Amino acid sequence: MNRTFQKFMLGEDIIKALTSLNYIEPTNVQKEVIPLALKKKDIIVKSQTGSGKTASFSVPLCELVEWEENKPQALVLTPTRELAAQVKDDITNIGRYKRIKATAIFGKQSFQKQQLELKQKSHIVVGTPGRVLDHLEKGTFDVDKLAFLVIDEADEMLNMGFIDQVEAIIQMLPTERMTMLFSATLPEDIAHLSKEYMKDPAFIDIKAEGITTDRIKHIVYKVEVEEKFSILKDITIVENPDSCIVFCATQEEVERVHRKLHRAGYPCGKLHGGLVQEDRFSVMNAFKRGEFRYLIATDVASRGIDVEDISLVINFDIPSDKERYVHRIGRTARAGKTGKAITLVTERETNQLVDIEGYLGYTLSVAVAPNRETVLRAEKSFVKKIENRPSKKLERNAKLEQDIMKLYFNGGKKKKIRAVDFVGTICQIDGLTSEDIGIISIQDNQTYVDILNGKGPLVMKEMKNRTVKGKQLKVHEARTK
Numbered sequence: 001m002n003r004t005f006q007k008f009m010l011g012e013d014i015i016k017a018l019t020s021l022n023y024i025e026p027t028n029v030q031k032e033v034i035p036l037a038l039k040k041k042d043i044i045v046k047s048q049t050g051s052g053k054t055a056s057f058s059v060p061l062c063e064l065v066e067w068e069e070n071k072p073q074a075l076v077l078t079p080t081r082e083l084a085a086q087v088k089d090d091i092t093n094i095g096r097y098k099r100i101k102a103t104a105i106f107g108k109q110s111f112q113k114q115q116l117e118l119k120q121k122s123h124i125v126v127g128t129p130g131r132v133l134d135h136l137e138k139g140t141f142d143v144d145k146l147a148f149l150v151i152d153e154a155d156e157m158l159n160m161g162f163i164d165q166v167e168a169i170i171q172m173l174p175t176e177r178m179t180m181l182f183s184a185t186l187p188e189d190i191a192h193l194s195k196e197y198m199k200d201p202a203f204i205d206i207k208a209e210g211i212t213t214d215r216i217k218h219i220v221y222k223v224e225v226e227e228k229f230s231i232l233k234d235i236t237i238v239e240n241p242d243s244c245i246v247f248c249a250t251q252e253e254v255e256r257v258h259r260k261l262h263r264a265g266y267p268c269g270k271l272h273g274g275l276v277q278e279d280r281f282s283v284m285n286a287f288k289r290g291e292f293r294y295l296i297a298t299d300v301a302s303r304g305i306d307v308e309d310i311s312l313v314i315n316f317d318i319p320s321d322k323e324r325y326v327h328r329i330g331r332t333a334r335a336g337k338t339g340k341a342i343t344l345v346t347e348r349e350t351n352q353l354v355d356i357e358g359y360l361g362y363t364l365s366v367a368v369a370p371n372r373e374t375v376l377r378a379e380k381s382f383v384k385k386i387e388n389r390p391s392k393k394l395e396r397n398a399k400l401e402q403d404i405m406k407l408y409f410n411g412g413k414k415k416k417i418r419a420v421d422f423v424g425t426i427c428q429i430d431g432l433t434s435e436d437i438g439i440i441s442i443q444d445n446q447t448y449v450d451i452l453n454g455k456g457p458l459v460m461k462e463m464k465n466r467t468v469k470g471k472q473l474k475v476h477e478a479r480t481k
Contacts, residue, residue: 405456
């Protein structure tokens with residue numbers, strides 16, 4: 001049993017999920033935030049990325065929402081679609097045994113599909129400001145029962161110009177609610193937001209372990225523009241990382257660097273805002289699973305991407321502002337591990353480097369780019385690693401997922417079938433109890449039911465001969481994405 005998270009007096013369902021997800025020792029931010037959040041206190045958290053803050057609000061939200069209530073009780077606002085999708089997955093995993101239903105809503109995805117999902121039972125909604133505001137203004141997102149608001153990565157919302165939308169959203173929510181605000185930095189507009197819309201908030205400042213020199217080794221190479229790509233190749237050969245993100249300033253640069261590395265035989269993927277959303281998700285998921293070693297990306301990848309064991313981050317282009325440097329390098333040295341951040345700086349970019357150093361409070365060490373001899377010595381083991389496919393990484397929820405089977409039934413609301421009808425029928429099967437039934441999603445003509453504890457095959461077999469509310473429904477394992 002998970003003793004460390006148990007001191008928070010969480011319900012059995014939440015503890016069971018955390019144990020399956022391998023959450024052992026709470027991080028600093030979790031130790032500080034969870035007890036206050038469980039008391040429904042407003043909180044402002046200044047915390048770097050990679051500190052475990054998603055779980056610090058997801059755990060209390062899953063604990064506090066009432067399963068019986070069908071209308072959304074919590075809203076989490078995130079700056080990017082990737083982060084919204086990831087937070088939704090984290091909440092679903094943590095709330096799995098309590099059957100918490102989380103819904104993600106963001107742009108570039110069918111509004112009608114989201115509208116349908118919001119009409120169904122949904123405990124927690126995670127979304128980007130623009131799309132959340134759309135749903136609120138069109139009346140497709142009912143906030144009557146909303147009791148919890150989380151504003152995640154508030155400073156990035158400000159950088160991306162979303163802060164007015166965030167304010168407009170807050171003004172449409174019930175005033176009797178708990179609000180949590182998370183930000184890596186606290187600029188004036190964020191401070192204004194908290195003064196205006198939060199009640200006597202507790203302030204938690206988690207010292208930035210993530211950017212200190214003991215966990216991340218920072219190195220700067222002074223380079224000429226025309227030699228940047230050849231130095232990038234030399235660095236990767238000498239460093240020979242298992243997993244690496246190369247950050248570029250623009251979509252065009254990502255395309256160019258990706259094309260050249262791909263031609264040179266590197267197993268790599270690319271990520272930027274110009275790709276369609278499905279491609280962004282599939283590249284990200286493939287990188288998380290370890291299907292390729294190098295991800296070439298714009299700052300889209302500096303937020304909401306929790307990939308374990310990224311040993312190296314390379315800033316091919318120095319970031320345009322100092323906060324972005326922190327978010328980019330926060331992709332490495334996660335969860336207590338160590339990492340390395342290498343930045344290529346041209347003469348014209350010296351001022352940006354000085355800005356970053358002032359912000360961090362220390363000087364970054366300048367190194368000489370690897371010489372020919374060093375590169376040649378390293379080449380053999382680099383080629384060997386490139387030729388070997390990387391070993392697939394198990395996602396954090398793998399253990400949780402292996403015991404769960406999602407079943408599809410060809411009947412739903414139009415046949416007047418409700419969740420209790422499925423629960424009633426499934427519980428009549430020998431060896432099944434309501435504890436074995438997870439999230440039930442009922443749509444007009446179909447229903448998806450998660451069966452837990454490895455009992456999916458038994459339920460699928462039995463349900464071929466049983467009726468739900470007197471109706472014989474087709475059943476098969478649902479295709480997952």
